[in-house]
Amino acid sequence: MVLSLLKDFYDYFVAQDLFTKVNKKQRRLAGIYIHIPFCKQACHYCNFHFSTIMKGRSEMIEAIVLESRQRSDYLVGDEVETIYFGGGSPSLLDKEEIEQILAALTEQFQVNGLAEITLEANPDDLDPEKLQMLKEAGVNRLSIGVQSFREEDLRLMNRAHNSEQAHSCLENAKLAGFENITMDLIYGIPGLCNQDWRDNLERFFAFDIPHLSAYALTVEPKTALAHFIKTGSYAAPDEVQTAEQFEILSALCTERGYEHYEISNLALPGWRSSHNGNYWKGVKYLGLGPSAHSFDGRNLRRWNVANNAKYVKALRSGENYFESERLSTEDRINEYLMTGLRTEAGCDLDWIEGEFGLQLRQQLIKAASPYLETGKLMVKKNALKLSLQGKLVSDRIISDLFIV
Numbered sequence: 001m002v003l004s005l006l007k008d009f010y011d012y013f014v015a016q017d018l019f020t021k022v023n024k025k026q027r028r029l030a031g032i033y034i035h036i037p038f039c040k041q042a043c044h045y046c047n048f049h050f051s052t053i054m055k056g057r058s059e060m061i062e063a064i065v066l067e068s069r070q071r072s073d074y075l076v077g078d079e080v081e082t083i084y085f086g087g088g089s090p091s092l093l094d095k096e097e098i099e100q101i102l103a104a105l106t107e108q109f110q111v112n113g114l115a116e117i118t119l120e121a122n123p124d125d126l127d128p129e130k131l132q133m134l135k136e137a138g139v140n141r142l143s144i145g146v147q148s149f150r151e152e153d154l155r156l157m158n159r160a161h162n163s164e165q166a167h168s169c170l171e172n173a174k175l176a177g178f179e180n181i182t183m184d185l186i187y188g189i190p191g192l193c194n195q196d197w198r199d200n201l202e203r204f205f206a207f208d209i210p211h212l213s214a215y216a217l218t219v220e221p222k223t224a225l226a227h228f229i230k231t232g233s234y235a236a237p238d239e240v241q242t243a244e245q246f247e248i249l250s251a252l253c254t255e256r257g258y259e260h261y262e263i264s265n266l267a268l269p270g271w272r273s274s275h276n277g278n279y280w281k282g283v284k285y286l287g288l289g290p291s292a293h294s295f296d297g298r299n300l301r302r303w304n305v306a307n308n309a310k311y312v313k314a315l316r317s318g319e320n321y322f323e324s325e326r327l328s329t330e331d332r333i334n335e336y337l338m339t340g341l342r343t344e345a346g347c348d349l350d351w352i353e354g355e356f357g358l359q360l361r362q363q364l365i366k367a368a369s370p371y372l373e374t375g376k377l378m379v380k381k382n383a384l385k386l387s388l389q390g391k392l393v394s395d396r397i398i399s400d401l402f403i404v
Helices: 002-015 018-026 057-070 095-108 128-137 151-157 163-175 194-206 224-230 239-255 274-281 308-317 329-340 349-356 358-374 394-401
Strands: 028-036 078-087 110-121 141-147 181-187 211-216 259-262 265-267 284-288 293-295 300-304 322-326 377-380 383-386
Touching: 028 274, 057 095, 057 284, 057 308, 078 095, 078 274, 095 110, 095 128, 110 274, 128 163, 141 151, 141 163, 151 163, 163 181, 181 194, 181 239, 194 239, 211 239, 239 259, 239 265, 274 329, 284 300, 329 349, 329 358, 329 394, 349 358, 358 377, 358 383, 358 394
Parallel strands: 028 078, 028 284, 078 110, 110 141, 141 181, 181 211
Antiparallel strands: 211 265, 259 265, 284 293, 293 300, 300 322, 377 383
């Protein structure tokens, strides 16, 4: 009788998902980011750390594994629920290199057996053989950098793939059994009219992919794109057209059932990115590899040197290879504003008051009042949020709210 009651009790908890809810409150969750700093060629718009020289790749993998061992105490007591291979072009890695890194992580850290393991991939790398290898190595989520289905856009951005590969890689990924896929698209590209942008989105919808990351083309300093625009070789992105294409993105995706849960991210229900979501929530994470950042979930940030040779040499010799900073109260609230306002959840005013005091909450509302009056900001259920029109000028609004 007692055993029967206990089983009924257990079955009830499982049915109601109460074990998961209780355990999530008790567990300390964390993520791991691995920066793979190699690319076949340089995209004109990219300002991330990478090298097109493949020499020293094996030494880099060994250094990343060594760093994971040296930092084994960083996530003690934390359960790793997400692992993310970024770059660079992690899809250049072979099976042995991916397995070498994942084996080191599972050896050093408490990795959940159902962890989301994402790998950023270029379409030209994703032939059927490579996709099968990635599945066998343990990757269960792909982030595919299509950027555009149009040849002229791909040439302008100096992407390594072509339009045919953009289509075939998605077909191959689904045939290989990958369900958890996100695809990148870029809008605001010079020459990309609104109808072209609609066509790109329709092609995305046709593949029935559950997640989309869509970014406005940004002209970063010291990139080839910035140089071409300065010299008149390329036209600069048109701000009005970029705003129109953002509105088209939000409208078409909403019609198809996608949740616009962060300014640049849209997902069907149940398919949001756990790893990126944890960044926005301020969850603790460890960064491995050159230029990778770490955050202790509270107020300490750390970032590795953005130089391949210096990173590898320092790991081997025991020299310092990183810098760190402790965030001030102002830094913490500003980072919360910067990440929180980008999401559909917004910034929790009650949490701000509990963490930083009533005076700061009042100061924030005062700074937000001009945007509240114009409807670019709104308060719903004690959360400060951006409206669709506010998202079009989010950078300006967030900077105006910063505590200085």
